[in-house]
Amino acid sequence: MSSPSLPSSCFTSAAVRRWKPSPFICGAAALHAGAAAALAVQPGAWPWAVGSVAASHLALTAAGLWPRSALLGPNWTRLPEPVGRRIALTIDDGPDPEVTPRVLDLLDRFDARATFFCIGELARRHPQLVEAIVARGHAVENHSEHHRLTFSLFGPRAMKREIAAGQRTLTEIAGVAPRFFRAPAGLRNPFLEPALCSLGLQLASWTRRGFDTRAQEAGAITRRLLDGLAPRDILLVHDGHAARDARGEPLVLEVLPPLLRAAADNDLQWATLRACLDDQTGHP
Structure with missing residues (x-):
């Protein structure tokens, strides 16, 4: 599925936006x-x-420093209207050779679709995992090339260069250009939105997160994610940098089954961010 010879025009979304300061x-x-x-x-x-x-x-x-803020520009914190009873599961910081395949198996078990925000350099190390994500019906989106913790301190050129590098990497491997971007740790500055506009990307954060990279107990993560669960919610968990229990097992693998089961019990349908964007714009 890798396409290293894709033309540069394939690395950006068709929906390049004009930047309008907030x-x-x-x-x-x-x-x-x-x-x-x-x-x-x-x-x-x-x-x-x-x-x-x-x-x-x-x-x-x-x-x-406020990941869910829209003060610096548009930011998806919930799915747009109307989406019915759909919700979105977003999975960050992968692909991870140990965790990602097991996450994919759990999603298959519940017939759920998810959005994976992948790091470019990890995708290059494990291209077969990115290919598997796409082949199994999920979406791959841009989480930067290197996931620098200093990303929010970048100037305009460095920020655009980092995002564009991730865009090229993920497009080459997945065969389709990402349409969403999530900043490392959700932190950003005023230079981000102009860069996203020029690359045809939309910023997405979340409605709620489980803090599953540092929590000590799966039950606490699950409660945070399920508290007030409702249509249009965007949930955040991680396949990369996942916290582990006393046995060394990634907590996300214990969190996902009750989360996916609760959605099914409440007649909520998992959808990718790009599927909801397609419905909003009318253009796949």
Whole structure:
């Protein structure tokens, strides 16, 4: 399924978007302009100007540290209307040679479809796992090339380069371009949305997460995911960096069966993010 000779046009979605700064970004820009104008007219006002600019930077930083925020640009925290009784399971930080195949088997058992946010360099190490994800009816999306913990500190060029590298890697292996991006740890800055627009990608976070990379007990993860479970929810678990129990077993493998069973019991249907996007736009 790998396609190393794909043309560069295949590495981006057909839905390249025009970047439109959010009201929050526009407000920060206006504050900067006002501070500069105030200094030009009244140099003695520099404490006010510096304080205002510093406050705006703190606000922008705080918005980037809030993964579910839409202050910096569009962000899927729930599936769009109307999707009926569909929900989405998103699985991050893989592929992992030990965990991913077992996750796929569990999904098959419950006839569930999931969205895997894959790291490019791991996909290159384990291309057969990415191929298996696609072959078994799931979606592969972009979780960056290297999953740098400093991603939210990148400037515009470095950020776009990192996302584009992941896009190329995953497109070559999966045979189809990702349409969604999730930032490493969900952290970002104002440079992300322009980069996503130019690459035809949509930011997606989650409705709730299980904290299954650091939790000590599967029951606590399951309760977080099931608490208030409802149509349109986007749930987050991990096949990479998964926390383990005292026996060394990945907790996600204990969490998934009751989660998948609860969805079936409540007549909720698992859908990929891209399937819901197709329904929203009317274009597969």
